[in-house]
Amino acid sequence: MLNRRRNDRNDRNNTSHETSLIARGTVIRGDLRFSGALHLDGRIEGTVLADGEDAVFTVSEYGQVQGDIHVPHVIVNGAVQGDIHAGERLELAPLARITGDVHYRTLEMAGGAQVNGRMSHRVEAVARELPSPSQPDAELDEAVPA
Secondary structure, eight states, X not given: OHHHHHHHHHHHHTTSXXXXXXXXXXXXXXXXXXXXXXXXSSEEXXXXXXXXXXXXXXXXTTOEEESOEEEEEEEESSEEESOEEEEEEEEEOTTOEEESOEEESEXXXXXXXXXXXXXXXXXXXXXXXXXXXXXXXXXXXXHSOO
16 A cells, blocks of 8 residues: 555656756756756746646756746746746745746745745636526426326
């Protein structure tokens, strides 16, 4: 039973693709589109876009982004100058420094993290359905003895 749980956990973690790394000293100028997981130790000057609902973008304590981020799962421990649009989850570690607006569905913020901008919680739009009107005539027909 313990082995089964461990295997289930590993299967869930393997749903995303392998992690790509942008190393310290690397500067990317222009928009960046990725799928799976991306770990940033360098610098990106442009918009970061993710393909897929399981994409994860991690900005380490050395990483810097100058531009907007549109990724479902974002983890920040570095500097971001631009808006963050985390469709699912946003984690701000102690060294996170955000200058821009933050949009998230779920937020985890450690002590020491800074956001200089607006924080906006996204609520999932729930489809509201009104109960269908009952057939009062049909109910009366069944209630009246013949």
